[in-house]
Amino acid sequence: MKALVLTKPGETEVREIEPPRPAEGEVLLRVGMVGFCGGDLNGFRGLFELQEYPVVLGHEVGATIEQLGNGVPEQFQTGMRVTISPYKNCGKCLSCRRGKPNACVDNRTMGVRRPGAMTRYITVPWKDVFASDSLSLKELALVEPLTVGFHAAARGRVGKADRVAVIGCGIVGMGAVAASVHSGAEVIAVDIDDSKMAIARKTGAAHTINTSKTNLHEALLEITHGDGPDVIIEAVGNPLTYRAAVDEVAYTGRVVYIGYAKKPVEFQTGEFVKKEIEILGSRNSLGDFPNVIRYLEGGTFPVDDVVSRIVSLDEGGAALAAWSQNPGPITKIMMDLEK
Amino acid sequence: MISPCVTIALVPEIKTGPWIFWEPIEVSIPKAAALGFQAVELFTASADALNADLLRKQLDQHSLRLGAVGTGAGKVLHGLTLTNPDASIRARAVDFITDMIAFGAAFHAPAIIGSMQGVIPLEVERERALAWLADGLALLGQRAEDQGVPLIYEPLNRYETNVFNRLEDASHFIDQLCNVVLLADLFHMNIEEASVPDAIRKAGGRIGHVHFADSNRGPVGTGHIAMGEIVTALRETGYNKYISAEALPFPNPDEAAAMTIRSFRNYFG
Ligand SMILES: [Mn+2]
Ligand SMILES: [Zn+2]
Numbered sequence: 001m002k003a004l005v006l007t008k009p010g011e012t013e014v015r016e017i018e019p020p021r022p023a024e025g026e027v028l029l030r031v032g033m034v035g036f037c038g039g040d041l042n043g044f045r046g047l048f049e050l051q052e053y054p055v056v057l058g059h060e061v062g063a064t065i066e067q068l069g070n071g072v073p074e075q076f077q078t079g080m081r082v083t084i085s086p087y088k089n090c091g092k093c094l095s096c097r098r099g100k101p102n103a104c105v106d107n108r109t110m111g112v113r114r115p116g117a118m119t120r121y122i123t124v125p126w127k128d129v130f131a132s133d134s135l136s137l138k139e140l141a142l143v144e145p146l147t148v149g150f151h152a153a154a155r156g157r158v159g160k161a162d163r164v165a166v167i168g169c170g171i172v173g174m175g176a177v178a179a180s181v182h183s184g185a186e187v188i189a190v191d192i193d194d195s196k197m198a199i200a201r202k203t204g205a206a207h208t209i210n211t212s213k214t215n216l217h218e219a220l221l222e223i224t225h226g227d228g229p230d231v232i233i234e235a236v237g238n239p240l241t242y243r244a245a246v247d248e249v250a251y252t253g254r255v256v257y258i259g260y261a262k263k264p265v266e267f268q269t270g271e272f273v274k275k276e277i278e279i280l281g282s283r284n285s286l287g288d289f290p291n292v293i294r295y296l297e298g299g300t301f302p303v304d305d306v307v308s309r310i311v312s313l314d315e316g317g318a319a320l321a322a323w324s325q326n327p328g329p330i331t332k333i334m335m336d337l338e339k
Numbered sequence: 340m341i342s343p344c345v346t347i348a349l350v351p352e353i354k355t356g357p358w359i360f361w362e363p364i365e366v367s368i369p370k371a372a373a374l375g376f377q378a379v380e381l382f383t384a385s386a387d388a389l390n391a392d393l394l395r396k397q398l399d400q401h402s403l404r405l406g407a408v409g410t411g412a413g414k415v416l417h418g419l420t421l422t423n424p425d426a427s428i429r430a431r432a433v434d435f436i437t438d439m440i441a442f443g444a445a446f447h448a449p450a451i452i453g454s455m456q457g458v459i460p461l462e463v464e465r466e467r468a469l470a471w472l473a474d475g476l477a478l479l480g481q482r483a484e485d486q487g488v489p490l491i492y493e494p495l496n497r498y499e500t501n502v503f504n505r506l507e508d509a510s511h512f513i514d515q516l517c518n519v520v521l522l523a524d525l526f527h528m529n530i531e532e533a534s535v536p537d538a539i540r541k542a543g544g545r546i547g548h549v550h551f552a553d554s555n556r557g558p559v560g561t562g563h564i565a566m567g568e569i570v571t572a573l574r575e576t577g578y579n580k581y582i583s584a585e586a587l588p589f590p591n592p593d594e595a596a597a598m599t600i601r602s603f604r605n606y607f608g
Pocket of ligand 1: 453493524550585
């Protein structure tokens with residue numbers, strides 16, 4: 001069967017690989033849709049330090065159960081539509097022992113440090129499989145990236161009384177917008193692209209700020225009546241937005257960082273102390289799959305607006321290269337294995 | 340939201356049981372609130388043993404909720420169970436639990452059936468006893484549903500019952516019933532399950548309440564349960580209800596409660 005392999009930075013190849021068989025406790029999945037992740041983009045650009053080469057790409061999966069290995073509990077049946085948690089934690093480190101496998105010191109994500117899902121069949125341990133009988137394969141492929149934003153909102157303890165600014169409205173930021181709206185917060189979506197602002201509005205953001213046209217500081221003060229947002233979720237990973245989060249958050253507010261800054265960032269650390277803010281990192285997701293599945297089942301997320309482009313396996317490499325050339329307006333590219 | 344809950348026992352006859360607080364609610368509810376618990380689980384002698392107005396006043400004043408009510412006093416004090424061969428005793432067990440359901444439902448809290456499931460006597464055929472239990476739970480599940488609460492069934496370890504000891508067996512049983520969910524008690528599960536996290540994942544959405552205790556039934560943190568994976572599994576089932584400390588009050592209730600809330604924050608914070 002064919003698979004899209006990232007062979008080295010800037011290079012992909014369609015290779016022939018052996019179809020897998022489900023071992024004890026594993027489920028064989030027929031892959032339907034796979035999303036391209038910002039991590040795939042960074043791996044392609046050679047900017048993701050954890051990326052291994054060569055590796056089959058893909059970890060945002062919508063699939064159908066094809067076959068069950070021995071010892072898989074009966075809640076799983078062939079034909080069910082599912083998504084998967086693509087993480088694999090060590091089970092031994094302090095994070096794992098504390099029940100926070102998302103912060104495992106030796107996490108191995110599919111398509112990054114072990115083979116991914118951009119191929120026809122994959123096998124997965126049953127405990128990583130999450131089913132929904134009402135979501136489409138395309139919606140199921142959106143679950144994992146949205147869990148990342150949901151986890152960030154949970155880290156920020158976002159609730160009804162909060163005004164939350166989300167900086168960066170790619171799919172991860174959009175997940176944070178969705179989760180915050182879902183928690184009853186008043187959400188301010190911040191980006192530099194009008195099409196993403198429009199999607200954030202559809203997702204339920206009450207306000208949008210396009211910082212290529214508007215001054216962020218003034219706009220936030222006006223919306224929050226001079227207080228600043230209670231929570232700022234940073235989903236870009238740029239030194240400017242990293243600093244802006246600390247500068248703009250309200251006194252005694254919370255800052256949540258999801259974006260990976262690729263360079264050192266300078267801070268006015270006096271702001272940390274003076275405002276007595278909480279600064280929280282947020283990595284991958286933690287138990288958010290069922291929440292996101294339920295949220296998507298509610299039907300309020302603008303799925304078709306978010307998925308900018310659908311390609312075949314053969315077109316995957318070129319699509320990744322094109323995305324790398326022009327990342328601006330694209331929220332999500334997906335590979336349709338039926339195409 | 341997964342939230343922390345703590346047990347309060349108001350039945351002096353069972354002073355050796357696994358409950359954290361033993362003082363009257365005027366004392367224990369303020370203590371629970373001050374530590375950061377969001378709910379209390381009550382173990383009372385009967386449905387009318389506690390003044391409901393007083394309870395409401397205490398809960399409101401301290402912004403706590405009633406998380407659940409235990410029904411075990413029906414067995415411990417009155418010898419009632421849902422699998423007793425004597426039909427009149429089973430009927431009285433159903434009445435006792437019915438009253439407890441109504442007591443809890445007034446506070447939106449479900450009732451828990453643990454020791455009230457009884458022990459199947461040697462001379463009684465298992466199928467027969469399970470049919471009695473199913474009849475009782477079906478009726479009680481319906482009564483609970485009429486009042487807008489689930490009914491919680493708790494598998495216990497082998498030294499306490501021979502009815503169901505593992506979540507998976509209990510799952511098959513409750514799947515034939517309506518409005519009955521499972522209680523995952525980590526102490527019982529540590530004794531009975533091959534893998535506590537896998538058992539939790541398999542039971543999935545059937546889990547409606549969790550009893551939080553360590554391997555020695557002390558507060559979590561005083562034993563050797565590998566809690567990390569269990570917490571991960573609970574999260575992955577989408578569990579969003581109470582984590583209720585039903586544990587022995589070692590070394591004393593106040594320290595056991597403080598230890599529990601620290602553990603809760605470590606794992607669920
Ligand atoms: Mn228990
Ligand atoms: Zn680890």
